Amino acid sequence: MVDGSGKGRRILALWLPRLATDARHRARPEPEDGPPLVGVREERGRRILAAVDRAAEAAGLRPGMTLADARAVEPGLAVFDADPEAEARLLARIAGWCTRFTPWTTPDGTDGVALDVTGCAHLFGGERALVALVTERLAMAGFESRAALADTPAAAWGLARFGPAARTRVPPGGQRAALDPLPLAALRLPPAVVDGLFAVGLRRIGDLHAVPRAGLTARYGAEVARRLDQALGRLDEPLSPVLPVAPHRSRIAFAEPIATPDSIAAAARHLLDALCRGLEAAGEGLRRLELTAHRIDARFDARFNAGGDDAPQTVAIGTSRPVREPKALMRLLAERLERLEPGPGFEAMDLAAPVVGPLGAVQAGFGRDGDDTALGELVDRLGNRLGERAVLRLVPRPGWLPERCVAAAGPLVPAASVPLWPADLWPDDRPRPVRLLPVPEPVEVMAPVPDDPPLMFHWRGALHRVRHADGPERIEMEWWRRTGEPRDYYRVEDQTGRRFWLFRQGLYRPDARTPWFLHGFFG
Amino acid sequence: MSTPTPARLAELRATIRRLEGVGAGGGRVLPLGVPAVDGALPDGGLPMGCLHELAASDPGAGTAFAAALGARLAERTGGPVLWILGGRDLHAAGLAAYGLTPDRLIAVRATRTADLLWAMEEALRCRGLAAVLGEAAALDLTASRRLQLAAEAGGVTGLLLRLDPRHAPAGTAVTRWRIAAAPSEASAEDGPGVGPERWRVELLRCRGGRPGAWTLEWRGPGWSGPDSSSPDSSSPDSSRTSEAAVRAYALAHVA
Numbered sequence: 001m002v003d004g005s006g007k008g009r010r011i012l013a014l015w016l017p018r019l020a021t022d023a024r025h026r027a028r029p030e031p032e033d034g035p036p037l038v039g040v041r042e043e044r045g046r047r048i049l050a051a052v053d054r055a056a057e058a059a060g061l062r063p064g065m066t067l068a069d070a071r072a073v074e075p076g077l078a079v080f081d082a083d084p085e086a087e088a089r090l091l092a093r094i095a096g097w098c099t100r101f102t103p104w105t106t107p108d109g110t111d112g113v114a115l116d117v118t119g120c121a122h123l124f125g126g127e128r129a130l131v132a133l134v135t136e137r138l139a140m141a142g143f144e145s146r147a148a149l150a151d152t153p154a155a156a157w158g159l160a161r162f163g164p165a166a167r168t169r170v171p172p173g174g175q176r177a178a179l180d181p182l183p184l185a186a187l188r189l190p191p192a193v194v195d196g197l198f199a200v201g202l203r204r205i206g207d208l209h210a211v212p213r214a215g216l217t218a219r220y221g222a223e224v225a226r227r228l229d230q231a232l233g234r235l236d237e238p239l240s241p242v243l244p245v246a247p248h249r250s251r252i253a254f255a256e257p258i259a260t261p262d263s264i265a266a267a268a269r270h271l272l273d274a275l276c277r278g279l280e281a282a283g284e285g286l287r288r289l290e291l292t293a294h295r296i297d298a299r300f301d302a303r304f305n306a307g308g309d310d311a312p313q314t315v316a317i318g319t320s321r322p323v324r325e326p327k328a329l330m331r332l333l334a335e336r337l338e339r340l341e342p343g344p345g346f347e348a349m350d351l352a353a354p355v356v357g358p359l360g361a362v363q364a365g366f367g368r369d370g371d372d373t374a375l376g377e378l379v380d381r382l383g384n385r386l387g388e389r390a391v392l393r394l395v396p397r398p399g400w401l402p403e404r405c406v407a408a409a410g411p412l413v414p415a416a417s418v419p420l421w422p423a424d425l426w427p428d429d430r431p432r433p434v435r436l437l438p439v440p441e442p443v444e445v446m447a448p449v450p451d452d453p454p455l456m457f458h459w460r461g462a463l464h465r466v467r468h469a470d471g472p473e474r475i476e477m478e479w480w481r482r483t484g485e486p487r488d489y490y491r492v493e494d495q496t497g498r499r500f501w502l503f504r505q506g507l508y509r510p511d512a513r514t515p516w517f518l519h520g521f522f523g
Numbered sequence: 524m525s526t527p528t529p530a531r532l533a534e535l536r537a538t539i540r541r542l543e544g545v546g547a548g549g550g551r552v553l554p555l556g557v558p559a560v561d562g563a564l565p566d567g568g569l570p571m572g573c574l575h576e577l578a579a580s581d582p583g584a585g586t587a588f589a590a591a592l593g594a595r596l597a598e599r600t601g602g603p604v605l606w607i608l609g610g611r612d613l614h615a616a617g618l619a620a621y622g623l624t625p626d627r628l629i630a631v632r633a634t635r636t637a638d639l640l641w642a643m644e645e646a647l648r649c650r651g652l653a654a655v656l657g658e659a660a661a662l663d664l665t666a667s668r669r670l671q672l673a674a675e676a677g678g679v680t681g682l683l684l685r686l687d688p689r690h691a692p693a694g695t696a697v698t699r700w701r702i703a704a705a706p707s708e709a710s711a712e713d714g715p716g717v718g719p720e721r722w723r724v725e726l727l728r729c730r731g732g733r734p735g736a737w738t739l740e741w742r743g744p745g746w747s748g749p750d751s752s753s754p755d756s757s758s759p760d761s762s763r764t765s766e767a768a769v770r771a772y773a774l775a776h777v778a
Contacts, residue, residue, distance in 0.1 A: 375602070375651035382631055382642055390632040394615030395625045406615045411629045426616045434586040434621070436614035468709060470716035493717050497704035498581050520614060523587020523621065523720050523741070 013156030100294035158186030180206030246352035257345025285322025285359030322357035396425035433520030440517035450508035557748035565731035594622030
């Protein structure tokens, strides 16, 4: 069942009036009839109530009272220091948790969350059911909340805080009738403006309609008309989501939570099919795929820390080229699904393609194209298990030092588009070893000085007599990179035919020994 | 009982090789270009689409021989070679001299043996590749059997390069080779330094072929070796004769 009109936005505003005290109650579970709890902050040397729980409010305590006054009213108070930063973090986590209902969620002020649920409500059984679901879930987690769903963020904000019911759903286009009876504070106006309007007899939002706009703006500033227009939908008010929303995504919500690997894989396959259809329509393929799974038992364990087991679980894969073949993507994704921890079950899953690239209409080809596709899939499988930087091409790079003359490139660099290996970078007349030790190993060498090749050398406990030698090839340090002594390289062959690359570090000096190193092996 | 015709004999041989797991590449073979060696291999070349093992105690000779084989396979099939290794010491500038240029080589780094074997198996099933070269240290019979099956399924040639000869050989490789460096002989034209590289190449086992040992010299884009069709034995004496043959051969070609 789909509530609401097909066009236009639908915004759900959540208000958590007792965010700070609810979090404390959860952290230190106390009996229901425990002492009233208040949070206090310092203000000009006085301690002021910042948050009050339901029991404290019932006792007549309100935010803004001094702690001394509150103690006079209610001597048995439990007191904690308000921590606005921790509360902001907690609110951000709740906003992140809300991405299970829609990707567009954002913390709203210090105690609210705004969700753009346009086109999402039918996944949860309609708008009324969605509003009920959100507040019930928060109640299960220990948070008191009020929620309102309307066409505009402003109307939903006002109704959540000042509406007559804890759960409000305004039908599309009905925000004027719903807002008219609310006090002016529901328009998010500064208290001074509200007081000013109150003084001239304007108390409810409905009162404003009769007042000429020009006069309102002249006297109270443009804010009043702007907020009214935003609430009624005459002026657009964008929401910016917590996380960037990928252009291609699909989502599935489950009537019953799912926990078995089979059902998770089936859901992923379903999402992939939908996502790939969208990519095909756009002529694109994805380079990165993220699956986010939302657990049913999110509890916001109120240690106020970010992370924790209630955060939605995300697994991601990358591909070396744009892909939109569901089967190939599923093979990549399947291995990652094992990392998900469903616990009692997932209630929703999101699949998003945050990075896409152009991809022609036909992906499967014949002959060489087919081979390229197969190779691309292989590279992706290897990269996703071993790390993207583990699968490479080794291409020449301008540089004098042997250890710097090879650069890593993507494995699927098309040979035609880039000159992969300009021959002059690895010249034929300067033989290079097939194995190059990452760190040259010191060797003991007997060499006539100053420039003769070594006669023999000790390496790893064995003596190698040099039968043939080429060199020296002098390689200077790259002056723009670091300073160092030049190296004189010799290619030598020992009595068994093994060929080594040795170098002497530094110029010959009669008074000092120059160190020798083994740097590689020739074929 | 009729006399078997040559066609019938060839057919029977192909059947036997298929049963032995050699013919999975559709009977495709890769000639090494040295008549003596090719003559010892079934159908005149290294069978493609199956697993081969190269053991070498000298990392230089083993790597270069494997690179030259890989380059030949890449040239033949048009696809790249996947080289899967655990270390960081492979030097592409040196491999290019044996024909394994950057457009023909994709390097894969897998530090754990389990990952390396998994990557090899995955890659052997991928038809777009010319060869999969893996530097596996320890390999049990099951693992090598899996690799052989994957190579048969994908038609990709697998080369197991074992630079640590202490480990036991792979059980199921179709051919097993031992590669070692051999002293070079610089000819007058080459000058006094290190001559063209030579390798002592031993074919230790070959299903459908004959073991043998040869000394091969690397000349530009290929090997040269002894002209004689009969491989020498591995005794030092005949090794020397083989070197003489190489020299004669090489000199004949230079002249």
